[in-house]
Amino acid sequence: MENNATRYSVQLYIYDLSRGMARNLSPIMLGKQLDGxxxxxxxxxxxxxxxxxxxxxxxxxxxxxxxxxxxxxxLGETEVSDEIFMDYLSSLGESTYRGDRYRLFEHNCNTFTNEVAQFLTGNSIPAYITDLPSEVLATPFGQILRPILDSIHIAPPGGNVINGGRNN
Structure with a gap:
């Protein structure tokens, strides 16, 4: 039987927020190499x-x-339609992924992309990305920095907020 569902390619875009600095400074600061x-x-x-x-x-x-x-x-292909995907994102945006739920270590952009990748394709994002927070926190310097890093919210300028989940 032929499958007529439209298939959409799913990609993971990876950015190094440190622009290469993590690679150079991590051995000194953390005592271990981080690539980004x-x-x-x-x-x-x-x-x-x-x-x-x-x-x-x-x-x-x-x-x-x-x-x-x-x-x-x-990451693979999905047969999920964009309408279903946008409904899924809206529900995530109202619950698990509201802006105030963002945590640099436990609940961040990578937590989100991993969950969405699994929803769309059944595949996870690369482990070197999801393992990074625990690698940093396993170092003495990571423990010292944690209170500071926990207060950082990363939101690259230039996007449009999907859910507008402000309860005003």
Missing amino acids: IWHTAIVVYGDEFFFGGVGISSCSPGGTMLGPPDTVVE
């Missing part, structure tokens, strides 16, 4: 979707202030 401080986004249906301190946002691919991604990973 990763921000990720899902690119599907011709848009880039990401989570940050303002909630779930979208833009044209590479359209934030971060510019083009450092790496693009092909």
Whole structure:
């Protein structure tokens, strides 16, 4: 039997927020090599979707202030329609991924892209990205920095907030 469902390619855009500095400074500061401080986004249906301190946002691919991604990973294909996907994002934006739920270590852009990647394709994002927070926190310097880093909310300028989840 032939499957007539439309298939959409799903990509992971990976950005190094440190612009290479993590690679150079991490051995000195953390006593271990980190290749980058990763921000990720899902690119599907011709848009880039990401989570940050303002909630779930979208833009044209590479359209934030971060510019083009450092790496693009092909996550696979999905048969989920863009209508279903937008409904799914809206529900995430009203609950798990509201802006005020953002936490740099436990609940960040990479948590979001990993969940969305699994929803769309059944595949996870690369472990070196999801493991980074625990690697940093496992170092003495990471423990010292934690209170400061926990207060940081990363939201690259240039996206449009999807849910507008402000309860005013």
